[in-house]
Amino acid sequence: MKKRIALAGIYHESNTFLPTKTTREDFQNGHLFYDQAIREEYQEAHHEIGGILEVFDKSNVDIYPLFFAEATPGGMITKDTYLQLVSDLLSKLQEYGPWDGVMVCAHGAAVAEEYPDMDGDWLSQVRQQVGGQVPVVCTIDPHANVSTRMINATDAMVAYSTNPHLDQRETGRKAARLMLDHLSGRVVLTQILSKPRVSISIEQQATAEYPCSLLYAQAAEFLKLTGLLSISIVLGFPYSDVAKMGSAFIVVADDQRGEADHAAKSMGIYLEENRHLFVGERIDAQAAVEKAMEMESPVLLLDMGDNVGGGSPGDGTILLQELENHGGQSYFICLFDPMAVEVSDGAGEGADIRLTVGGETDELHGSPCTLKVSVVKLADGVFIENEPRHGGQVNYNMGRIAIVETADGSTLMLTSRRIPPFSLSQLTTFGVDPQNYDVIVAKGVNAPVAAYAPVCPSLIRVNTPGVTCADATQLEFKNRRKPLFPFEDWSL
Structure with a gap:
């Protein structure tokens, strides 16, 4: 009889500094699939589920997609x-098991x-239900915050190796x-976790760029050791x-716990010793807009403080207002x-209106901005x-969208759902040509670079x-571990 493998997942990056909560409706508006619908969505996708299905479909082991949210x-995320x-x-695991x-x-x-380590909790429940002898292998995003509980609930965890994430x-x-x-x-899966006293700054997390590339070069050297299977x-x-x-x-090995422990600890020590490399040099909005005038266009301005891919509201106006105040540069910006x-829908295509946009969620991301615009397109943002x-x-x-233009040829795309800027199709599907602008504002840090x-x-x-x-360090933490660089420094 063929062996039977279950496939399931719950996937969310939770920003706890936001006052708004994530609900089931947000998952329904995202990607909430059961059974065969998972295969239909991801079979050919550049997504880890697609890769998992591909390998098992070519094997003599059957895989059963059950649930993905x-x-x-x-x-x-709300408790309910x-x-x-x-x-x-x-329930799916129980219904179709063992x-x-x-x-x-x-x-x-x-x-x-009430579940600060949510991934550790649901992975532990999966482990408890299937039993300690059933292997559990997990893919994770490198933007994970890994706990010992997550490690104990799985036999192997493997993170993507690229940011932007192109190797899912x-x-x-x-x-x-x-x-x-x-x-x-053929192997006996063993994994070791190392947690150095460092939080790598978000803008230093582009894997192909210095200094992040140093970590991946070191990992490649350790993977030459006998018995090491993966370093995340x-x-x-x-x-x-x-x-x-x-x-x-996270180091995964073939029953070589000593080698895995050595590699994991060495990587952690290396990061601690070189921690000062992982703090970025920063440029504010005014200086960035002025600098953009001297660069080859279109210039991509990455709005790090309103990073939708990090949970931010997506309605920040700081760069919009700076571009408007400075003048002389046509721009594209997408706002939730x-x-x-x-309002644009009510006015209709072709209407000239005064429209107030953005700055509604909180006081951190700029105030509402009122502009004279023409409504050039109304559409369903699929x-x-x-x-x-x-x-x-x-x-x-993106839900219902409105595309409006200012008198100087700048374009705002307004959406009814928050969607991170991961795809140029977000523009081109609706007739927006990115080459027409001096500046494109993308609300992200590293992720939009693959597209733009x-x-x-x-x-x-x-x-x-x-x-x-x-x-x-500008945010008010109450629960993080200490010491943790760059919040605290220490002498090694």
């Missing part, structure tokens, strides 16, 4: 939402009300091969105020603003991305304030 990064999601997952193994897809930085499908393949090798007896560099998510927040290393969409891009998703839905680098020869990461500000 993912919502756009946002505030802490979390309990319902984990209940759905466990299992010879479980593949799980987690983000690793999920936080729910390959990570799924890698995780699936580890499971098959373990099931066949977990960059961490600095916007979750939880005890496990910070960077980490359902009310502005409604688009598709087929290329490898950060996040690995194919289908996106082909059309933007220049980029500036802008140090804007907000709940995803580059300098996380």
Whole structure:
């Protein structure tokens, strides 16, 4: 009889500094799939689930997609939402079991009300239900905050190796091969966690750039050692105020616990010794706009303080107001603003109106901005991305959208749902040509680069304030561990 593997996941990056909570509706508006719908969505996608399915479909082991829930990064998940999601997952495991193994897809930085280590909690419940002898292999985002509980609940955890995340499908393949090798007896999965006293600054987390590239070069050297199967560099998510927040290393080995422990500890020591490299040099909005005038256009201005991919509201106006005040540069910017969409919809295409946009969520991301605009397009904001891009998703839905233009030829896209800027199709599907602008504002740090680098020869990461500000020491933490650089420093 063929061995049977379950596939399930709960995926969320939770920013605990946001007052708004993430609900089941947010998962329904994101990606909430059961059974065969998971395969239909991800079979060909550049997503870890696609890679997992690909490997098992070519094997003599059957895989059963059961449940997957993912919502756009946002505030802490409500307790009721979390309990319902984990209940759905466990019910599926119970209904179709028993299992010879479980593949799980987690983000690793999920936080729910009363469950600060949400991923550790649901992974532990999966472990408890299937039993200690059934292997559990997990993929995670490198922006995870990893806990000992997460490690204890799994036999192997494998993080993507790129940021922007372009290797998600390959990570799924890698995780699936580890499971098959373990099931066949070719390897005995063992993993070690190292938690150095460092939180890598968000703008220093581009994996191909210095200094982050140093960590991956060192990992490649350690992987030459006999018995080491995987080294995950977990960059961490600095916007979750939880005890496990910070960077980490996970080493998976073939029953070589000593070698794995040596590699994990050495990587941690290296990061601690070189911690001062991982604090960025920052430029504010005014200086960034002025600098952009001297650079080859279009210039990509990355709005770090209003990073939708880090949970930020997406309605920040600081860069918009700076561009308006400075003048002389045409720009494109996307804002989450359902009310502005409604007003534009009421006016109709072709209407010239005074429209107030942005700055509604809180006082951190700028005040509302009133502009004279023409409504050039109203549409349902559905688009598709087929290329490898950060996040690995194919289908996106911004809800109802309005595209408006200012007198100087600048364009604002207004959306009814928060969608991170991971795809150029977000523009081109609706007739927006990025080459027409001097400046493109993308609300992110590293993730948008995969999509926008082909059309933007220049980029500036802008140090804007907000709940995803580059300098996380400006945020008020109550629960993180201490000491933790750059919040505290120490003498080694």
